[in-house]
Amino acid sequence: MKSGKKRKYEIGRREFIRKGSSAALGAGVIASMPLDVLSVSSARELPKKSILKCSDIADHFKKIGTWVNWDKTTDTFKAGNPARPVRKVAVAWKASWDALRKADSKGADLFVTHESICVKAVNGSMEPEVVFALPTEKSKFDWLEKSGLVVYRCHDVWDRFPGEGIRDAWRDGLNIGDRIFADKYPLYVTEIEPMTVHDLALHVLRRIEPLGQNGIMVSGNLEKKINRVGTGTGMAHNPPAMKAIGADVGIMTEDGYKHVRMGVHANELDFPTIFVNHGVTEEWGIQNLAAYIQRAFPDLEVFHIPQCCPYTMLGLND
Numbered sequence: 001m002k003s004g005k006k007r008k009y010e011i012g013r014r015e016f017i018r019k020g021s022s023a024a025l026g027a028g029v030i031a032s033m034p035l036d037v038l039s040v041s042s043a044r045e046l047p048k049k050s051i052l053k054c055s056d057i058a059d060h061f062k063k064i065g066t067w068v069n070w071d072k073t074t075d076t077f078k079a080g081n082p083a084r085p086v087r088k089v090a091v092a093w094k095a096s097w098d099a100l101r102k103a104d105s106k107g108a109d110l111f112v113t114h115e116s117i118c119v120k121a122v123n124g125s126m127e128p129e130v131v132f133a134l135p136t137e138k139s140k141f142d143w144l145e146k147s148g149l150v151v152y153r154c155h156d157v158w159d160r161f162p163g164e165g166i167r168d169a170w171r172d173g174l175n176i177g178d179r180i181f182a183d184k185y186p187l188y189v190t191e192i193e194p195m196t197v198h199d200l201a202l203h204v205l206r207r208i209e210p211l212g213q214n215g216i217m218v219s220g221n222l223e224k225k226i227n228r229v230g231t232g233t234g235m236a237h238n239p240p241a242m243k244a245i246g247a248d249v250g251i252m253t254e255d256g257y258k259h260v261r262m263g264v265h266a267n268e269l270d271f272p273t274i275f276v277n278h279g280v281t282e283e284w285g286i287q288n289l290a291a292y293i294q295r296a297f298p299d300l301e302v303f304h305i306p307q308c309c310p311y312t313m314l315g316l317n318d
Contacts, residue, residue, distance in 0.1 A: 052297065054110045054150045055082040057089070060296060065157035073156045078117055078129040079141065080150030086110045089297075091290035092305040093279050095151055097140050099305050104147050106303065111151045112293065114158060114166070114286055117141075123155070158289055159233045160185065166285035167233040173284040174207055174251070176229055182245040186233040189247045197249055197272040198222040200229065204251060204274055211280045212308025215315070217254075219263055220272030224249075234281035239266040239273060247271075253278040277309045 058077065062070055078095070088110075090103030095113035103111045116123075117140070120132040129151075130141045144151065159166045171188050182189035192200075197220060205216045230236070230247030237257040242250040250271065255278040257263070266273050283306070290304035 051085045052087075052300065053082065054080070054084050054086045054152065057086065057110065057112070057293065057297065058082065058152055061154060061157045065161075067160050068156045072124055072126070074116075074121075074123050074125060074153055075156050076126045076153065078113075078121075078151045078153050079144045080148065082150065082152075084109055084148065084150050086150075086300065088301045088303075089293060090303055090305055091286060091293060093282055093286045093307045095153075096307070097143075099307065100140075100144065100149060100151075102305055104149050108303075109148075109150065111149055112154050112289070113151060114153070114155055114282060114289070116153065117144075117151060154289065158285065161292075164285070164288040164292055165233075166282050167231075169285035169288050170234045170281050171231050174204060174229075174231065176203075181228055182247075184245050187236070187238075187242055187245060187247075188231050189242065189245055190229050190231065192227055192229055194225050194227040196222065197224050197226055197274070200226065200249060201274050204276065208276060208280050208309075211283050213277050213280050213313075214309075215313030217275040218272065219259070219275075220249075220267055221270070222272075224270075224272055226272065232281075234285065235278060236281075237262060239269065239271045243269055243271050249274070251276060251281075253281055277311070279307055280309050283307065 054077070058075075061075065062068075065075070068075060086109040088106070088108045089112060090099075090106065090108040090110070091112045092099045092103070093113070094115040095111060095117040100111060117129045118133045118137045120134060121129050122132060125132075133141055162168065167186060167188065171190060176190050176192050179191040180188060181191045197218060201216050201218045201222075205213070208216075226249040228246050228248045230242030230245075230250035232253070235253050235255065236242075236250065237252055237255075239250050239252070239262060248271070250266075251274045254275050257275070263273070286307075287304055290302050294300070294302040
């Protein structure tokens with residue numbers, strides 16, 4: 001063959017570019033070619049990763065939370081636009097203004113809260129919480145609207161979420177063992193080695209002290225021997241219900257508990273009670289919530305905002 005002629009199956013460089021590599025070469029040849037030979041247009045045709053919206057996180061919880069009545073739940077968006085794209089998520093027990101500002105300063109698009117934004121919010125209401133805001137809370141909602149931060153409440157689904165949710169995380173964090181004597185939602189009764197109420201109260205205090213509670217209230221006979229501990233979803237204030245399923249001592253939250261009524265009756269029942277701050281009983285579960293969202297949505301940046309006991313107990317020696 002003369003050097004000036006080409007065979008029919010040979011192709012020139014210009015024709016190769018004009019026809020495109022995929023037309024000129026077989027797929028097997030392309031697969032074996034170095035990456036830098038592939039055209040830029042081929043790279044542009046690769047599927048793009050879709051951007052998540054705040055509503056995608058809510059849809060996820062709606063899918064897994066089969067125990068929630070989704071027609072009457074507080075687990076809805078409480079402020080902001082659910083369609084906002086989300087890349088960074090803040091998670092905290094309570095949407096206090098301090099926590100909201102901290103989330104915003106760290107670039108959060110979405111704030112997932114377990115508790116309400118405002119004082120008069122109604123559990124079970126699906127409405128945005130601005131409708132319940134006190135006049136003194138209006139500025140918080142004005143700030144939320146201006147910032148664009150979206151607030152989603154994850155309460156009913158996470159209270160009962162198995163293993164990691166509020167109820168299980170509280171019982172597990174107390175380190176009272178795994179001998180569950182009774183399980184009647186929202187309560188557990190756990191069987192422990194016999195000890196006095198005094199010793200159990202000190203054990204609980206040691207467990208919760210890292211969460212900022214420096215003292216603990218106890219009502220009833222401190223020297224009574226007990227071995228069945230009643231706990232709730234963090235929140236608990238019903239000694240008769242605990243006693244009915246076998247508990248002989250109960251760990252309560254101070255929120256919602258009336259000592260002048262239920263406290264007197266608990267003593268009438270000879271049922272000792274130990275009191276822990278509401279937020280403290282649920283903080284371990286909120287840490288788990290942040291970790292869960294990160295696992296479920298690995299492309300997001302998720303961070304937890306710690307919230308400890310908001311008060312300090314003083315004694316005469318302080």
